[in-house]
Amino acid sequence: MATLRCTVAIPTRELFSGEIHYASVPGAEGGYGVLPGHEMLVSADKQGVLTLWLDEAGNDRRRFLLYEGAAQVYRDTLTVLGRFGTDLDTLDVEEVKEKAEALRQQIEDLEGQDTEQARVALENCQNHMAWYDLQLKVASEAAQ
Amino acid sequence: MPNLHDIERRINSVASTKQITRTMEMVAAAKIRRATERVNDALPWAMAVSDMLINAAKHAPMDSEPLLQVHDEVKRALVVVVTSDRGLAGGFNSNVLRHAEKLIREKERQGVEVEVVACGKKALGYFSYRNIKPVMEFQGLSADPTYEEAAQISAYLAEGYREGTLDEAIIVYNHAKNAAEQRLVEQQVLPVNQQSYADLLGLKPKEEDVFASFREKDDTIPPGDLDFEPDAESVMRYLMQAYLRNAFYFALLDSAAGEQGARRNAMKSATDNANEMVSTLTRVYNRVRQGAITTEITEIVGGAAALEE
Numbered sequence: 001m002a003t004l005r006c007t008v009a010i011p012t013r014e015l016f017s018g019e020i021h022y023a024s025v026p027g028a029e030g031g032y033g034v035l036p037g038h039e040m041l042v043s044a045d046k047q048g049v050l051t052l053w054l055d056e057a058g059n060d061r062r063r064f065l066l067y068e069g070a071a072q073v074y075r076d077t078l079t080v081l082g083r084f085g086t087d088l089d090t091l092d093v094e095e096v097k098e099k100a101e102a103l104r105q106q107i108e109d110l111e112g113q114d115t116e117q118a119r120v121a122l123e124n125c126q127n128h129m130a131w132y133d134l135q136l137k138v139a140s141e142a143a144q
Numbered sequence: 145m146p147n148l149h150d151i152e153r154r155i156n157s158v159a160s161t162k163q164i165t166r167t168m169e170m171v172a173a174a175k176i177r178r179a180t181e182r183v184n185d186a187l188p189w190a191m192a193v194s195d196m197l198i199n200a201a202k203h204a205p206m207d208s209e210p211l212l213q214v215h216d217e218v219k220r221a222l223v224v225v226v227t228s229d230r231g232l233a234g235g236f237n238s239n240v241l242r243h244a245e246k247l248i249r250e251k252e253r254q255g256v257e258v259e260v261v262a263c264g265k266k267a268l269g270y271f272s273y274r275n276i277k278p279v280m281e282f283q284g285l286s287a288d289p290t291y292e293e294a295a296q297i298s299a300y301l302a303e304g305y306r307e308g309t310l311d312e313a314i315i316v317y318n319h320a321k322n323a324a325e326q327r328l329v330e331q332q333v334l335p336v337n338q339q340s341y342a343d344l345l346g347l348k349p350k351e352e353d354v355f356a357s358f359r360e361k362d363d364t365i366p367p368g369d370l371d372f373e374p375d376a377e378s379v380m381r382y383l384m385q386a387y388l389r390n391a392f393y394f395a396l397l398d399s400a401a402g403e404q405g406a407r408r409n410a411m412k413s414a415t416d417n418a419n420e421m422v423s424t425l426t427r428v429y430n431r432v433r434q435g436a437i438t439t440e441i442t443e444i445v446g447g448a449a450a451l452e453e
Binding site for chain 2: 039042117121
């Protein structure tokens, strides 16, 4: 069966690169599936789990949690980008909790400042915090 | 003439300085490798964003995205100056700062109000001394720049450009041409100028002959329409925001690699100079020592001759 070339990346590194049979992408208006021969598409994505089927039956899967990004299907190549992203199989909940705690402290500090830079930094931190919350939510749902 | 003890002390002092500069040279060399790895790690995302922009631009209406528009008049400009936090890197920082100040003064002469973003302690110190208050400042990140830093600068710029409070954005930084050479770069980020616009979006200049595209088929565009989800405007907005972040992130990464390259060069020169100085001082030391021995022998021989008489 035909395959798709797929790349998953976040700004600081590549999360996956290889051939896949099917992908379930979290789109802005709900998830959609991508098979080889899919029409050309560029989408702005929100947040959610990207699932890649590495074999035809879907027994070998990779799952990535992504937060804000874009996806493109062009000439049988799927590119999925996330502002933040992680491999769900290697998600370390304790580490996320620690980082979230440190960031919470930083947000408290920024809230007391009224400079333009602090405002922009605060927005950025809140985005980051939303990403940590999403990871913790998905991890707790998986644990139940 | 200095005595033997003074020269020996000086040789030891230069040798210990040499040890420090040699260590700094090796540390900088290791950091160049890390900086290069960081650039390589960031490449897949950057290439994908540029690829998506090129593909989307061929099918999307371009008039709707404010970040792709050119403002009629430039009243306010943002100059982002990227330097290092530490010195001992030769002319790395002074080149950037001198050029940035010249650019700011030139813009002000043209009646343009300039806002400055200072990245690196050296830039912050330089502008504070000249009573230029940066709108944003970043310290302690020059050797290990973060994407968050780029995201903050681009968020401020995108908001200002969309609202019309900023009309132009320029980055001044050192490009690491290779591990040993740095080149000063003044890059206009917004408005995307015609040349980089064409490079970025893969667009050709508008042709007078509107039927040319029907006669000469462009194989790079696959047949059929490109769908946008939820719509072309949202997609272009996201991609342009990502393009801005990339522009700043790569300038920061490039400058970090250049900083280490410049420091390695400076420390290599310092080590070479120290080596030269040690060998010169050793020669002087030997000459003085030889002179002292000769004097002693002469005195003994002279003394013995006097006794014989």
